[in-house]
Amino acid sequence: MDIRLENLSKTYGTVPALSPLSLTIEKGERVCLVGPSGCGKTTLVRLLLGLIEPTTGTITGLPEKVSAVFQENRLCPDFSLLTNVLLGDRKATKEAALELLLRLGLQEAARQKAATLSGGMARRAALARCLVREADLYLLDEPFSGLDEATKLAAMDTLRTYTKGKTVLLVTHDKREAAYLSCRTVTLTKPVVEKNL
């Protein structure tokens, strides 16, 4: 089923976070969301995750099983990298998780506590936790931020392989990422603050 956003917007008090947006994402489609900072990309992801309610508009056709990479890594700091990845899906096996870690170049850090991972490793760990989940919709908020070119390529490759045929919405600043992942690009514009003159 396609995901339909109709006239969707979000305002915090009087501050607009997302201008009214209508968009259809077809089943199995990959959409890249680009736009300047503050245009509401993360707000849109949070709306789709059901973490906030829209001010206007509706979302229909959202699948039940969703997976995500948040803007922040949101790992459980006291547990190992492997445990964190396994938290992505109750049905995930250790083998599947280790395979993902191998692809992302994290296999040697599997037993390391999440709190001790470097920024780039933690980002890839968040991506691994997202991809280990068998979901119908993947929402990724700048999943490659802070990665160097080589790890970014491996991460994009893994993303492409693991989400084949699935609906993906990817937030990015980088048009090359959009091209590499052969996404349809949707550009958001910054909401205008109305001033009472």
Next chain:
Amino acid sequence: MRRLWRNKSIRQLLAGLLALLVWQVLSLLLGSPLLLPGPAAVLGRLFALLLTGDFWQRVGFSLLRVGLGFGLGLVLGLVLGLLGGRFPLIQTLLWPYVAAMQAVPVASFIILSLLFLSAGQLPVLICFFVVFPPVYENVVQGVRSTSIELLEMGRVFGFSWWRRLQYLYLPTLKPFLLSACTVGVGMACKAGVAAEVIAVAAGSVGESLYEAKLYLLSEDLLAWTVAIVIFSRLLQRLLQGLMQAAFALWEGR
């Protein structure tokens, strides 16, 4: 010598020895073993007690009740604290009881409870009464301070309540629980023995304290007191060690 002085434990040991000396001097000045027996006499009496079977029976009797009351307070404090932290209505409904437990003097509880509990059961309830409030309050605070970001992550990844407890709440609660338990054990030992003294619980450490007071056996009184302090500290250390080991084991999986 200066290097020795820099070591904190050595400084503390020296201060402790000095305090023992002060005690000995005071006892000599007073000149009456009835009013204040010296440390040597008290330690001698304690060693004599340690060799009797009666001592260990009494310690076992009291520790069992303190342990039961503490365990009850810990489990109920944890369960109700989790619920109270998660659901404000439950916290509101519980506050009068928790506030009463904190405000009413332990002695009043002991005397009131004696009306319907036996002297053997009383220490369990009293220990529960002093342990429950700090554990409950700490757990509520811990639940409230659990990261919203992580809770959202749990929601998106479809965590069951058990998973949320294991991976999101318990790690946040760890420092809160550790401090609540350390404080709680010390308070349980003191309040439990107080209950035994007032209730004159047969076969307890408290009964020995009561008898020592009754027959003016000051050496016994102080020897038992030292024993209580030592066992209370040992219990604190044991509990801290056990909890830290349990958490480390759990996180290392």
